[in-house]
Amino acid sequence: MYTPEKERRLIELSKELLSKVEQIRSSGLDEAKRYLPLLREVINYHDYKYYVQSSPVISDYEYDTLFRALRDLERKYPQLITPDSPTQRVASEISGEFPTVKHYTPMLSLDNAYTEEELRDFDRRVREATGLDEVEYSVEPKYDGAGIALLYENDLFVRGATRGDGETGEDITSNLKTIRSIPLKAPFSETGIELIEIRGEVLINKEEFKKMNRERLEEGLTPFANPRNAAAGSIRLQNPQEVAKRRLEAVVYQVSYVLPQDRHPSTHYDSIKLLHEAGFKTPFKDMKLCRGIEEAIAYCKLWEEKREDYPYEIDGMVIKVNRKEFYDALGFTSHHPRWAIAFKFKPKQATTKLVKVVFQVGRVGTITPVGKLEPVQIGGVVVSSVSLFNEDFIREKDIRIGDTVLVERAGDVIPYVVEVIKEARDGSEVPIKFPERCPSCGSKLVKLPGESAYRCINIACPAQVVLRLKHWGSREAMDIRGLGDSTAKALYSKGLVKDVGDLYYLKPTDLLALPNFAHKSAQNLYNAIQDSKGRGLHRVLYGLGIRYVGLTTAKKLASVFRDIWELKRAPLERLIGVEGIGEIVAHSIKEFFEREENLAVIKKLQEAGVKLKEEEPSKGGILEGKVFVFTGTLECCSRERAGQIVESLGGTFSNSVSSKTTYLVVGKDPGRTKLQKAQRLGVKTISEEEFIKMVGLQKQSLFPE
Numbered sequence: 092m093y094t095p096e097k098e099r100r101l102i103e104l105s106k107e108l109l110s111k112v113e114q115i116r117s118s119g120l121d122e123a124k125r126y127l128p129l130l131r132e133v134i135n136y137h138d139y140k141y142y143v144q145s146s147p148v149i150s151d152y153e154y155d156t157l158f159r160a161l162r163d164l165e166r167k168y169p170q171l172i173t174p175d176s177p178t179q180r181v182a183s184e185i186s187g188e189f190p191t192v193k194h195y196t197p198m199l200s201l202d203n204a205y206t207e208e209e210l211r212d213f214d215r216r217v218r219e220a221t222g223l224d225e226v227e228y229s230v231e232p233k234y235d236g237a238g239i240a241l242l243y244e245n246d247l248f249v250r251g252a253t254r255g256d257g258e259t260g261e262d263i264t265s266n267l268k269t270i271r272s273i274p275l276k277a278p279f280s281e282t283g284i285e286l287i288e289i290r291g292e293v294l295i296n297k298e299e300f301k302k303m304n305r306e307r308l309e310e311g312l313t314p315f316a317n318p319r320n321a322a323a324g325s326i327r328l329q330n331p332q333e334v335a336k337r338r339l340e341a342v343v344y345q346v347s348y349v350l351p352q353d354r355h356p357s358t359h360y361d362s363i364k365l366l367h368e369a370g371f372k373t374p375f376k377d378m379k380l381c382r383g384i385e386e387a388i389a390y391c392k393l394w395e396e397k398r399e400d401y402p403y404e405i406d407g408m409v410i411k412v413n414r415k416e417f418y419d420a421l422g423f424t425s426h427h428p429r430w431a432i433a434f435k436f437k438p439k440q441a442t443t444k445l446v447k448v449v450f451q452v453g454r455v456g457t458i459t460p461v462g463k464l465e466p467v468q469i470g471g472v473v474v475s476s477v478s479l480f481n482e483d484f485i486r487e488k489d490i491r492i493g494d495t496v497l498v499e500r501a502g503d504v505i506p507y508v509v510e511v512i513k514e515a516r517d518g519s520e521v522p523i524k525f526p527e528r529c530p531s532c533g534s535k536l537v538k539l540p541g542e543s544a545y546r547c548i549n550i551a552c553p554a555q556v557v558l559r560l561k562h563w564g565s566r567e568a569m570d571i572r573g574l575g576d577s578t579a580k581a582l583y584s585k586g587l588v589k590d591v592g593d594l595y596y597l598k599p600t601d602l603l604a605l606p607n608f609a610h611k612s613a614q615n616l617y618n619a620i621q622d623s624k625g626r627g628l629h630r631v632l633y634g635l636g637i638r639y640v641g642l643t644t645a646k647k648l649a650s651v652f653r654d655i656w657e658l659k660r661a662p663l664e665r666l667i668g669v670e671g672i673g674e675i676v677a678h679s680i681k682e683f684f685e686r687e688e689n690l691a692v693i694k695k696l697q698e699a700g701v702k703l704k705e706e707e708p709s710k711g712g713i714l715e716g717k718v719f720v721f722t723g724t725l726e727c728c729s730r731e732r733a734g735q736i737v738e739s740l741g742g743t744f745s746n747s748v749s750s751k752t753t754y755l756v757v758g759k760d761p762g763r764t765k766l767q768k769a770q771r772l773g774v775k776t777i778s779e780e781e782f783i784k785m786v787g788l789q790k791q792s793l794f795p796e
């Protein structure tokens with residue numbers, strides 16, 4: 092239907108028409124005759140892209156501008172309207188898979204207003220049609236989600252459908268039932284209602300949305316562009332169990348049909364109140380009854396200011412004539428009811444060109460491709476760069492340098508490439524090539540199995556060194572007091588330390604160069620660094636920050652291999668053979684020890700006298716052969732410290748109760764699962780007091796702070 096060449100031409104034409112839209116709107120008859128067929132042609136094309144292919148090539152705002160130019164011009168010259176004009180039909184096909192159902196009344200979209208003047212025009216038309224001097228309007232936030240219609244019969248939720256083409260939608264009842272904000276039963280019969288159809292929107296709140304995208308990125312999936320896309324995609328999933336995991340919400344804001352008909356609430360306000368009181372999530376608390384349009388405009392403005400703080404994405408405000416008795420007099424256009432209008436906030440999408448891609452090294456070594464854009468205004472902010480997340484994202488969207496891209500900046504979510512306008516390509520676009528080496532240090536990058544991100548795992552990588560120094564000095568690693576964020580930054584920026592190995596070659600006088608360091612603080616940090624040399628292998632392994640090697644894994648590795656060079660020599664199979672170490676962790680360890688850069692730092696540590704071996708556990712300690720588990724809060728000290736004491740006396744410290752557990756030490760507010768498990772397995776429970784007695788020392792001398 093549309094050849095690539097034709098698509099390119101239509102995109103060019105759209106741009107041209109958009110650039111002189113004011114001139115078009117004030118056309119004389121002859122110019123109108125020339126512009127109308129062009130407008131219809133581009134709008135039909137954009138309808139096809141949006142409704143049939145679900146891949147729009149212009150922003151909603153640009154589409155609306157074209158559509159309104161067509162509509163206004165046709166109003167001016169009604170003799171030029173043709174039956175095939177996009178203004179003369181409601182919508183087009185919907186996709187199959189779910190059974191289709193017919194809505195009781197058509198789900199029309201609302202006409203949009205972008206300026207206060209347009210709202211005043213709307214008010215003028217309403218006043219003319221109703222004969223009122225001042226109209227009472229209800230004003231409420233316009234949620235940006237996926238439209239739904241819910242049907243209740245004799246108080247039971249019997250059917251839920253998507254908006255579809257407005258006449259018929261898809262029956263997604265089983266998916267909607269998983270949404271907890273949709274009551275399965277609601278007390279409509281109390282007000283005499285036997286059947287009711289309700290309109291609303293499925294939403295994901297901004298926090299959940301961010302969480303969801305973070306998780307998708309971690310799982311190597313492509314993040315969603317905005318909460319609306321996430322919601323729309325979710326309600327049409329084929330598996331309701333998957334839908335239930337998506338943390339969807341539903342807000343309802345319209346009663347569209349009621350039986351018996353005389354039970355229909357007489358105002359919009361009463362409709363919302365009815366739904367609110369029946370247990371639905373509604374805009375009841377956020378809606379306002381306004382006397383006259385000026386009050387309504389003021390309320391819209393107020394919300395435009397606070398939209399970013401609202402937990403849901405809203406793209407505007409809905410203004411409705413409150414009293415239903417006027418609806419008949421006002422009637423409908425073929426597209427919209429005349430008794431309501433949407434005031435749209437500044438758009439959050441725009442098209443622009445991707446000029447180049449740079450690769451950034453994150454503080455934990457993740458390589459992120461960042462797209463540099465031709466600067467473009469989105470929602471009042473100039474956007475000139477955008478995260479492209481990872482290689483999978485780029486591949487899925489087939490993003491190339493030189494491409495025209497549709498960019499969205501939704502709320503406080505970072506700018507996002509919604510899609511590539513492939514039809515705008517002229518053949519000069521260049522595929523994005525991922526670097527093989529770290530842009531900061533040149534070390535070879537790795538991509539671990541099951542991950543979508545490339546990483547630099549060089550512990551001496553300048554882009555990561557401050558974070559790595561801090562981690563090395565942290566309490567559970569080498570416990571170097573005084574090596575915090577600012578000191579780590581200063582050590583690096585003064586050129587004193589390039590990796591953790593350099594710490595052990597510092598002299599007290601070197602440290603005097605640091606800001607706010609005097610003789611005493613320099614001597615203290617020097618001593619703390621020297622003291623850390625003897626912490627042992629598991630603390631070193633943890634401190635090196637090998638991906639997936641947390642404290643528990645580090646301890647396990649240290650107890651099995653005893654010497655860092657033994658661990659380095661271990662083949663992959665041997666690593667996987669260690670209890671609790673899977674393939675991904677094993678690969679990560681292997682990759683780490685294959686980097687010459689990393690081995691150089693380890694040698695530096697060794698030559699400085701940092702202990703890279705683990706001691707044999709003390710034999711014959713008083714707790715030998717005894718396994719301790721702790722639950723609840725201990726008064727004496729942290730659980731970790733208590734564990735260290737157990738280990739220093741030859742015992743074993745574990746995090747979970749099993750048949751091998753000797754004692755469960757119960758502190759304040761103990762966990763129920765551990766207690767129950769201990770009971771079931773016949774594990775002896777003891778109090779903190781008994782534990783202290785058992786280790787045979789005074790409380791004070793045991794736990795020096």
Ligand SMILES: [Zn+2]
Pocket residue numbers: 452529530531532533534547548549552553554
């Ligand atoms: Zn690097």
